[in-house]
Amino acid sequence: MADGSDRVTTQVPLLGLRANQFRHPLDLAATQALDRWPGLDLLVRNLVGPIAEEVLYLDNIAASIQVGPQQLPHLYELLREACHVLDVEIPQLYIRQHPAPNAYTFAMRGKRPFVVLHSSLVDLLTPREIQAVIAHELGHLKCEHSLYLTLANLVVLAAGQGTLLGRWVAQGLQERLLEWVRCAEFTCDRAALLAVQDPRVVASVLMKLAGGSPTLAPLLNVDAFLAQARAYDAIDQSPLGAALKQARTAGLTHPVPVLRAREIDRWAGDRDYQNLLRHFSKSRLQ
Numbered sequence: 003m004a005d006g007s008d009r010v011t012t013q014v015p016l017l018g019l020r021a022n023q024f025r026h027p028l029d030l031a032a033t034q035a036l037d038r039w040p041g042l043d044l045l046v047r048n049l050v051g052p053i054a055e056e057v058l059y060l061d062n063i064a065a066s067i068q069v070g071p072q073q074l075p076h077l078y079e080l081l082r083e084a085c086h087v088l089d090v091e092i093p094q095l096y097i098r099q100h101p102a103p104n105a106y107t108f109a110m111r112g113k114r115p116f117v118v119l120h121s122s123l124v125d126l127l128t129p130r131e132i133q134a135v136i137a138h139e140l141g142h143l144k145c146e147h148s149l150y151l152t153l154a155n156l157v158v159l160a161a162g163q164g165t166l167l168g169r170w171v172a173q174g175l176q177e178r179l180l181e182w183v184r185c186a187e188f189t190c191d192r193a194a195l196l197a198v199q200d201p202r203v204v205a206s207v208l209m210k211l212a213g214g215s216p217t218l219a220p221l222l223n224v225d226a227f228l229a230q231a232r233a234y235d236a237i238d239q240s241p242l243g244a245a246l247k248q249a250r251t252a253g254l255t256h257p258v259p260v261l262r263a264r265e266i267d268r269w270a271g272d273r274d275y276q277n278l279l280r281h282f283s284k285s286r287l288q
Contacts (some may be wrong), residue, residue, distance in 0.1 A: 013199045016282045019089045021145040023278060026193045026265075028185035033150070035182075054152055055110050062116060066096035078125075080133040081117070084197045091138050093117055097124065103211060108138040109148050117143075125216050131207045134194040141193025147186050150179060184257045191266045192275075201270035201277065205263045214260035231264035 020119060022030070062068070071075045077094065085092045093107070093115035103123035109115030117139040142148065194204045202224050208221050209227040238242035251258060257265075269275050 003271060006271040013083070013087045013197065014133050014279055014283050015089070016086050016278075017089050019196070019282070024141075024189065024196060026185060026188035026192060027147060028184070029145075029189040031276065032182035032185040044187060054247050055108065055114055058108055058115055060115070062094070062096045062098075062118065066098040066118065069097060075130070076129070077119075078127060081136050084137040084140055087197045087199075088140050089135060089194060091115070093143060095119070095136070097121055105139055106140045107142050107148070108152075108172055109146075110152070115143050121286070126153070126210050126214055126219055127207060130198055130200070130203050131210070133197045134203050134207050138190040138194040139199030139268060140197070141190030143185070144193065145186070145189055147190075150186075153180050180255060183255050184251070187256050187262065188265050191262055193268060195266055195275070201267055205268045208259040208263045208266075210232075215234055227260070228263060231260040231267070234258070234260045235264060 062175060067073065071078055071238075072269065074097065077097070079235070081095050082092060093109065096116060098118050098120055100120035101122050102120060103126050104120045105118060105123060107115070107117045114229065121131070123135065127135065167202060184276065191204060191208075193208070195201055195285070205224050205228060207223070209222055209224060212227075214241045237247055251261075256262075
């Protein structure tokens, strides 16, 4: 089923865009809750962050392909356009050979920011969908999510080690952090929508990540997937269904794809999103 995800469009550049103009309310609330834990910011920024940054930079340079004007320039152009629309400095972009479709990013205090795309993800998606994924990762950079993303990875490791008290504390923090990570993903899906300015492109990415393959991807139907998302919503109508959904997602780092598709479809029709684009369109004409 053709979904129009590869047609050429002219996106409105959002020059001067601030993170809080598109941050999801759940992300904002969860971030404020984490900010109440004393010392987390200093620990990660001053001790863990610089070490992780050097390790990851070396790993990227050694085992990935760095994208640029002379290396895979079509992918670099997708990055450059997304950065222009979202008003973000251009980070390094790497392609890594990996069978599981995925992407991730890292930056601490704006030093050596990078985005990594797995080769299987590039094989699965159209160019505009790849740009949506890149923009999702740029959302993490714009919102400075790396602080708590780094801490979440460390706490997940610590929860399985150490003393009983240490594990109890780590597990309590892990629950808070995983809840925040899931909320942060909603924000970054919004960044993807702001960059490509077509909700069907973002929904198509989530659909393909849920059950796509290079063979099946051209046959998938975005409308049917959004209908599936509405069916997922209906499960909340029974107490058992709501409890099962809560248990299903409690240990995940990402919300389930149908929930993310539903959220982005709703925001695309929301007045806040429309007003945001209208504001920057008017600014561009002045």
